[in-house]
Every structure is written in structure tokens, then in C-alpha cells.
Amino acid sequence: MASNSEEGESSADYETMMSTSDVELLKRAWRNEKAAPEILQYEGALVQRAKEQIELVEETIDDYVENGIDPLVVSLYQMDLDRTQFLLRSYLRVRLLKIEKFMFHNLKSEEAERQLSEQEKVFATRCADDLAKHFEESVLLKLPENYQSVLKQSLISEVDDMVPQPHLDTFVVCKSKNFVSLNLYEEGESPETVEMERGDLYFIRYKIVKGAIESGQIDLI
Amino acid sequence: MYGRKGYQLVKDFASGEKGQLKPFNSKLFDETIEECDQNHHLIQSLIRKMQQEGLDVQNNRNADHYGALIHHLSLIRNKRCLMAYVYNRAEIVRDLAWRVGLELLDLPSDIQGKLTTLEKDYFKNHSVALKSYMGKVGIELNVDMVPPKDPYIKVRILDDIDEGIVLSDKTTNFARHSMHFLKRTDAEPYIARGQMKELTD
Structure with a gap:
């Protein structure tokens, strides 16, 4: 039994070590971003490190090619590099697609705007300006004066009722990394909770696990 | 009504x-x-x-x-x-x-014909926004759209590509219907434009 638990511990150590390597972190960020209905916090430091590491491997490969190292070894490195590059590109791409989809919402809601990197903010602003211009020229300028707003149905609307928002009620598949207990309903509605053990797989509304994903206790898959 | x-x-x-x-x-x-x-x-x-x-x-x-x-x-x-x-x-x-592709000329002519002038303008403006983001981040994002399985793929040339294709490691004659074994990243833009086709087993 003793040896068993020891083995368990060392494999857990190995797991934590593996799960904290930058590639794993990037994979995690990418998976969460892909599965979440809204835009998540930008992993600026991680992206920076991934970029540096990619450059490093690129240089190494160039060196290998110059020094005539076995082409098989080079192509293995190249494959690994391709995968990491795909991850990074796809991560940034998924975010841009979400920005394109919810551009007006992202600029309107402070919470969403905080999640964006500086360049993404610039992109979102340009996107929204371009689309608003396109809307105006195609439709809005041809409508009666009181109905020309991009964000409101008409002048008498009190809130912006033409802005598409992410559906936070969407169901997502997630896996918990630790024991977590979550409120199934919003505060005050009903005290029912759900308890997840480590490694449990759940199919659940995004809104409920949102906080736990942000704090890193739960991963989306 | x-x-x-x-x-x-x-x-x-x-x-x-x-x-x-x-x-x-x-x-x-x-x-x-x-x-x-x-x-x-x-x-x-x-x-x-x-x-x-x-x-x-x-x-x-x-x-x-x-x-x-x-x-x-x-x-x-x-x-x-x-x-x-x-x-x-x-x-x-x-x-x-x-x-x-990010240039209007990259689009096949039948698609261009379906766009209104305003939509073409929107396409151009949006492409500029995308390009400027990619320029600032320093990473090209419109390549590598599918997860890589193999760094090389087999392709067949569907169109006469007269302009010289720049490949990262070699140059060949790309006549129509010829088949090649290319780096995926090199071939992707041509596949997107319908000038090459990926051959799968």
C-alpha cells in the first residue's frame, strides 16, 4: 500500500509538472477559449512566452539544417513546432472571431473590454467602426430619422436593444481539477448546489461554472 | 401585411x-x-x-x-x-x-460579382483591420487553419499557376494536373483559392 501511495504521489507530481508547461497552459487556454461562449481573459504573458519559445525552436531548427543534422530529427522538431504554432494562431484567431461576433457588446461592456489585449481593443474598435459605417450606408441612412441608431431599435428605446450578446446560458462540457462546490442558481433564487470531485465530467450551464473557470479550478473541454 | x-x-x-x-x-x-x-x-x-x-x-x-x-x-x-x-x-x-484571402482580387470572380459595392468596401476595410492586427502581433493568423497532422501534404494543381510560387525550401514547375509533395504551410493559400487540391488517401 505504501509503495502504491508513493507512486500515486510521484505521478501526481509528474502530472502537475506536465500540466504547468507553457504548451500545456496554452492548450488549456485555447480549449477554454474555444468552448466558452464569451471572450475570456487574454493570456498576455503566456502568449509572449510561447512566441519566444517558437522563435527559439525556429533558430534551433535552422542551426540543425545548417549543420547537417539527420533530416528525420529536424522534421520531428518541425512537427512539434508546427503544432505549437497552430495552437498559438488558433488561440488568437478564436479570440478575434469572438470579437468580430460581439464587437458592439465588447466595446460597450466594461467587463468584456477588460478581457482584451491592447491590440485586440484596437481591432475591436476598428471592426465596430467599419461595421457601423457599413450598416449606415446600406440601411440606416435610408430609414426615417428616429430609427437610424445602430444600437437601438428606435429613439424611444431606453436601452441598447440591438446588440448581440454571448449566450451565457449555453451548456458546456467541463472537467474539474479540484473539489468544487457551486451554486446552481443565482443568489437568492434557491440554495441548491452541485459538488464536483476532482476529474468529474459535467455538462452544465456556462453561467454556473464561469467563476470557477476564471479562477482555474475547472477546465472546459 | x-x-x-x-x-x-x-x-x-x-x-x-x-x-x-x-x-x-x-x-x-x-x-x-x-x-x-x-x-x-x-x-x-x-x-x-x-x-x-x-x-x-x-x-x-x-x-x-x-x-x-x-x-x-x-x-x-x-x-x-x-x-x-x-x-x-x-x-x-x-x-x-x-x-x-485578404485582397479583394484573391476572391474568385463569381463571388466578387455577388457582392455590392458597399460590401466590397466593407471587405477591404475589415481586411485592413485584420492585417494591422496581425502586423502588430507579428503572427500571421490566416494560415494554418486546420490542426496539422503531417508537415507535408500531397497536392494536385488545378489551375495554371503562371506566377512563380515561392516555396520555403524548393522551386518546381507547377503545370496543371501535376502532383506535388509540399509543405502544408506553403500549399494552404493556394488550396484556399482553389488552385490546388489536397489529395487524401
Whole structure:
């Protein structure tokens, strides 16, 4: 039994070590971003490190090619590099697609705007300006004066009722990394909770696990 | 029936294949706009009538008030339909920028023919925004669209590609129907434009 638990511990150590390597972190960020209905916090430091590491491997490969190292070894490195590059590109791409989809919402809601990197903010602003211009020229300028707003149905609307928002009620598949207990309903509605053990797989509304994903206790898959 | 034009417009879009553009339905589009104008005129004349009768427009709930309300709702519905039509087409336009290429000339001519002048402008503006983001981040994002399995793929040339293709590691003669074993990243832009086809076993 003793040896068993020891083995368990060392494999857990190995797991934590593996799960904290930058590639794993990037994979995690990418998976969460892909599965979440809204835009998540930008992993600026991680992206920076991934970029540096990619450059490093690129240089190494160039060196290998110059020094005539076995082409098989080079192509293995190249494959690994391709995968990491795909991850990074796809991560940034998924975010841009979400920005394109919810551009007006992202600029309107402070919470969403905080999640964006500086360049993404610039992109979102340009996107929204371009689309608003396109809307105006195609439709809005041809409508009666009181109905020309991009964000409101008409002048008498009190809130912006033409802005598409992410559906936070969407169901997502997630896996918990630790024991977590979550409120199934919003505060005050009903005290029912759900308890997840480590490694449990759940199919659940995004809104409920949102906080736990942000704090890193739960991963989306 | 009020509001039907807008509904037909949206239906016209939805009847197309997903992700594929149809020619811009400017006839229906203009008719919808016209209906909006009619609605607006009728709202104004109803309000004027109430004012002439000396009624309080804000709080009076007579037949004319509800008449105006119906026109208002029809107008809003048509506006939403018009916006949805333009928005969904704009979504496809953005998708083209991602999947096919960031230059208008990269788009196949039959697709270019389906875009309105305004949509072409939107495509250009959006491409510039994308390019400037990629430039600042220093990473090209419109390549590598599918997860890599193998760094090399087999392709067949579908089109006469007369311009010299720059490959990172070699140059060859790319005659039509010839087959090549290329780096995936090199071949991807040509596959997107339909000039090459990936051969899978």
C-alpha cells in the first residue's frame, strides 16, 4: 500500500509538472477559449512566452539544417513546432472571431473590454467602426430619422436593444481539477448546489461554472 | 401585411446554402425600405391628426394611438430584418477574408460579382483591420487553419499557376494536373483559392 501511495504521489507530481508547461497552459487556454461562449481573459504573458519559445525552436531548427543534422530529427522538431504554432494562431484567431461576433457588446461592456489585449481593443474598435459605417450606408441612412441608431431599435428605446450578446446560458462540457462546490442558481433564487470531485465530467450551464473557470479550478473541454 | 417584406428578405437569405452568398436582393431590399417610409408617414399623419384634435399624444389611448403603434412596430420589425440581412451577409464577407484571402482580387470572380459595392468596401476595410492586427502581433493568423497532422501534404494543381510560387525550401514547375509533395504551410493559400487540391488517401 505504501509503495502504491508513493507512486500515486510521484505521478501526481509528474502530472502537475506536465500540466504547468507553457504548451500545456496554452492548450488549456485555447480549449477554454474555444468552448466558452464569451471572450475570456487574454493570456498576455503566456502568449509572449510561447512566441519566444517558437522563435527559439525556429533558430534551433535552422542551426540543425545548417549543420547537417539527420533530416528525420529536424522534421520531428518541425512537427512539434508546427503544432505549437497552430495552437498559438488558433488561440488568437478564436479570440478575434469572438470579437468580430460581439464587437458592439465588447466595446460597450466594461467587463468584456477588460478581457482584451491592447491590440485586440484596437481591432475591436476598428471592426465596430467599419461595421457601423457599413450598416449606415446600406440601411440606416435610408430609414426615417428616429430609427437610424445602430444600437437601438428606435429613439424611444431606453436601452441598447440591438446588440448581440454571448449566450451565457449555453451548456458546456467541463472537467474539474479540484473539489468544487457551486451554486446552481443565482443568489437568492434557491440554495441548491452541485459538488464536483476532482476529474468529474459535467455538462452544465456556462453561467454556473464561469467563476470557477476564471479562477482555474475547472477546465472546459 | 405590414412587416412581411422584411420577413421575405430574411427568408431569402436563409434559403441560401449556409456560408454561401446569393446575389444581393436589392429589389426586395428597396421595397422593404419603402415600406418603412410608408409606415413613418402614416405614424406622422396619425400623430398630426391627434394633435389637431387637441389630444395629448403621449398619454391618450385612442384608436389613432394604436394605429401609430402598429406602424411603429412594423417599422422596427422591418429595420431588424434589414439589419439582419446586411449583418449576416457581412458575416460571410468577413469569413471570406479569413478563409480565402485578404485582397479583394484573391476572391474568385463569381463571388466578387455577388457582392455590392458597399460590401466590397466593407471587405477591404475589415481586411485592413485584420492585417494591422496581425502586423502588430507579428503572427500571421490566416494560415494554418486546420490542426496539422503531417508537415507535408500531397497536392494536385488545378489551375495554371503562371506566377512563380515561392516555396520555403524548393522551386518546381507547377503545370496543371501535376502532383506535388509540399509543405502544408506553403500549399494552404493556394488550396484556399482553389488552385490546388489536397489529395487524401
